[in-house]
Amino acid sequence: MACTDHEKEKAGDNKMTEKEVTEFIKHYDDLWAKRDTAGMKTTMAENYIYFSSTGNTTTRDRIISWFSPADKYKVDSAIRSEIIVTINNNIAVVSSRWIGSGSFDGEKFKDDQRCSLTIQKVNGELKLVSEHCTQIVNQH
Numbered sequence: 001m002a003c004t005d006h007e008k009e010k011a012g013d014n015k016m017t018e019k020e021v022t023e024f025i026k027h028y029d030d031l032w033a034k035r036d037t038a039g040m041k042t043t044m045a046e047n048y049i050y051f052s053s054t055g056n057t058t059t060r061d062r063i064i065s066w067f068s069p070a071d072k073y074k075v076d077s078a079i080r081s082e083i084i085v086t087i088n089n090n091i092a093v094v095s096s097r098w099i100g101s102g103s104f105d106g107e108k109f110k111d112d113q114r115c116s117l118t119i120q121k122v123n124g125e126l127k128l129v130s131e132h133c134t135q136i137v138n139q140h
Contacts, residue, residue, distance in 0.1 A: 012092040013124035021085045021092045021119060024126045029080055039066045044128045045120065051132035053113065066104070075102040080115075092119040098133060113135045 024043075031039040041064055046061040066073035078100035086093045094117040101110040115133040119126055 003092065014121045016087050016090060016092050016121050016126070018085045018087065018117075020126065021087070021094060021130065024082060024096060024119060024128075025096070025117065028128060029078065032075065033078065035067050037067050040064060043126075048128060049130045051130065053134040071103075073102070073104050075100055077101050090121045092121075093117070094119065097136070 004114040008038050012014040028040075030036075031043060040060045041060065044060045044063075046060065048063075050063060050089040051075050052058065078098065080098050082095070082097040086095075096117065098111065098113045098116050101108070105107065111133075112135065114136055115131060117131050118129045120129050121127075
């Protein structure tokens, strides 16, 4: 079956670059910092899933609910570094280090995590499909 020009053009929209992926991640982190749940909801895929370092999974809607009441989840500081982007067609897998502190449900946290993010581009739009973060344990 031959592709139409329109189908070829749409497929071209789904090619990803490292620059757009890193900009997407920065935007995503900014949404968290601003507590912009509307923006987070549009950035995360409907079927987004978060895998925690304790083996739990969390959906997009559950994560969005963390921001109501306003003090349930608070980040005091957060830095993402060591970003490595691997692209395969319209999927990017990103390795990063996330260091942050804050509180969740009244409990203080201080995290140093290796995070994997899976990002998909469909119809020219990037969506975060999944995240998995694991605590970095000091071996010394």
